[in-house]
Structure formats: C-alpha cells, structure tokens
Amino acid sequence: MTPTPQTLTAERILEATEEVLRRHGPAKATVVDVARALGVSHGSVYRHFSTKAALREAVTKRWLDRTSDSLSGIVAEDRDPEARLRDWFTALFAAKRRKAGDDPELFATYMVLTEESGGAVGEHLAELTGQLRRMVQAGVEAGTFSTDDPDATARALFHASRRFHDPRYAPEWEQPGTEAEFDAVVDLLLRGLKA
Template sequence: MTEALTPERILAATEDVLRRYGPTKATVVDVARALGVSHGSVYRHFRTKTALREAVTKRWIDHTTVLLEPLAAGPGPADRRLADWLTVLFHAKRRKAMDDPELFATYTVLAEELSEVVAAHVADLVGQLTRIIEDGRAADVFAPGPPESAVLARAVHQATAMFHKPHFAARWALPEAEADFTALRDLVVRGCQ
C-alpha cells in the first residue's frame, strides 16, 4: 500500500533533497522523484518552488519557536525564564549547526533568500521575549520602562545575536563559546533587573 502524499511527507523529502543537492541544485523534480510521484503531485500541495522552500524553511525555524514557547508562557520567575530562554535558543541553534551541517548551511542560504519567513520568525522570538520581560516588570523582577518591553526585547535579541544568528555558527564550536555565552546571558539578565 502506498503512503498518502501529504505536505508533511513532501517537506521531509524536501529536507533530504536539500541536504543531498543543496539549495542551488535541488529541484521540485528531485523532490517528486524521491517520493516516487510526479512533480505535478508536489505542485498540488505547494503551488511554486518558492512556496515549497518557504514551507520547509518555516518548518525548520518553527521547531525553535515551539521549543521556546513554554519558557515564554511561564510559570516561574521571569529572570530565570529569560536565562533559560536564551540558553535553549543558543543550544538549539548550535545543535542544528553541529548535528546536520549540510542542512544548516542550506537553511542559512534559504533564510537569506526568504527574508519574510525569517522576519516572521524573529517577530515570534521577540514576542516571546516581550512576554517574559512584561511578566518580570509586573512582578518587580525587572526594572520598569522606559524603554517599552518590546523595545527591550528587540535589544536583548540583537545583543545575543552572536549566539543564535546563523552567520556566527562557526564560532559556536570554539572551546570558549559556552563560557562567552554564559557571561553574555548573565549580563543581559542583570541588565533587565
């Protein structure tokens, strides 16, 4: 019995094809071939190659957003949640870069091409940080504004970019990366207090 063609199967096959051929050489025909279907069958689920690339990129970055959501939602002291959120983000990105470097490199290229998908992801992350900061301010754990919580959240995200932006992935394998991250994380959390 043939397994039904679903968007999820197509996205999984697309990851394999991207890993094998890279973003410049991978085609919808390659994805269809990997699934044993016609490329028209793939296009019934994803109208264009760009739509398929957007969906696979979104799927990949959404794993991180979902992983961080429980920390953004609470419970617990906001300062601890902020420290844990930053730690989970760094470790998740580093794990992706180290465990599957071919796919990570591919997604780095796709992320540059698909700036709207990345912008939405960054907005989600900043939204999570904003909630943590607002909770901390409401509990008198973090100093009251100004700046507004959303502005502070963007600043935290930008200040820690070296530990989550794919451009810096090569640095994450350095022996001092963990100590450098911990020092910056602790400085950022203290700066919010």
C-alpha cells in the same frame, strides 16, 4: 495484495524536500527530485506548493519553527522570570548550535534558503522577540524587571545576544571560551533588567 500508497500531504512533501536538500544542496535540488523521492509526479507536489520558491519558503519556515516551538514551553512556564529568561537564552543557543553541529550540510543549505526566504525569517524573528517581550512583561508585572517599554527591551535583548543565535556566527560557537562569553552576556543582560 498491493500496499495502499500513503496520502500525499504537505508535511510528507516537506520531509522529502528536506532529505532532497540534504542530498543535493539548494543549488541542485529540484521539485522533480522531491516528486521522485515521493514516487509521485511533480504536478502532485505543485498542487500543494504552487512554485519551487513557495516550497523552499515552507521548508525553511518548518525548520525555523522547530526552534521557536521548542522555546515556547519556557515562555509559558509560571516561575521566576529571571530564571525563565536565562533558560530561554540557553535553550536558543543550544538549539542553534545543535542545528549547526549535528547536520552541517543541511545547516549550510538552510543558510542559503534563509537568505531567499525573507518572509519566513521575518516571522521567525518576530516570534522570538515576541516570546522575549512576554517574558519581560511577566518580569515587570512580578516586580523583577524594570522597563517602560517591554517591546523595545525585547528587541534590545535579542540584538545584544545575536552572537549566540545568529547563524552567521556559527563558526564561533564551538571555539574555546564561548560558553563563558555566553554566560557573561546573559548575566549582564539580566543585571540590566533588574528592578
């Protein structure tokens, strides 16, 4: 008896695309390579993703969503706003460092893809600043933080901490002293927010 083939889903295609990108890099990876890895025709892949660009955008979004999804639990917690904000920055920095350090080839691939995928990157940045805004607002409501404009404050916090989450700074993340510099920046940001 022959095994029943797995149903082709968008998720399976994205998993295979990630593996193909890891093996071939963004310049050489094709939809045909993805289809071959799945044992299907490239037309089957195109039924889920109408273009190669749409597939690359979706795999980039999936990669970025892993970070924002992991941070959303911290945002939802009901505890001290200052500790929650510190934990969020720490988790964001750790997630970005892990991505850069654990699989440097795939990280380099995603650096290329994020340059192509303005929509996915824009959504990711909006999600992260939205998470910050929610925590700042919670801190204002608790009397811990002081700001008249949580949206502007969230954007300022995000930009002020950029060195510790923007992938362009990845080469600096493992240098000696980076942890102390990160702590100093977060301490400064939190002191500036206090009511």
